[in-house]
Amino acid sequence: MRKIKFISLTLLILFLFSLGISQTPLIKPVSIKWTDLKDVLITTVATGDVAYYDGANWINLAVGSNGEILTLAAGVPSWAGAGGALPASTTQYATLVADNSGGWVEETGFLINSGNVTTGGWTGTI
Helix, strand or coil: CCCCCCCCHHHHHHHHHHCCCCCCCCCCCCCCCHHHCCCCCCCCCCCCCEEEECCCCEEEECCCCCCEEEEEECCEEEEEECCCCCCCEEEECCCEEEEECCEEEEECCEEEECCEEEECCEEEEC
């Protein structure tokens, strides 16, 4: 069996008619235009906008500002500052190598709290 590549829907339909197939195939082009989404009531869109479904309606979330990241707040997408600081109290499961009174120790679990590191019974400042 030979494979035939069609460059248009019109050529495909003509080919099918030439084989005696008179029914229109169930093939249609896919469109990514906002206007093709009939149930979406978004009147204006801009570059960077995000559409999401809130359970009842499609919502347009306008583009965020430079430096913001897309995040979830109670399950709803929103833009927020990227930050960069750790929360006030965060348990880390990594390896920390530090000077402990003249010797080096290796810890695998430690706590960072308001700039202080606590591990193995000692506390240091970041």
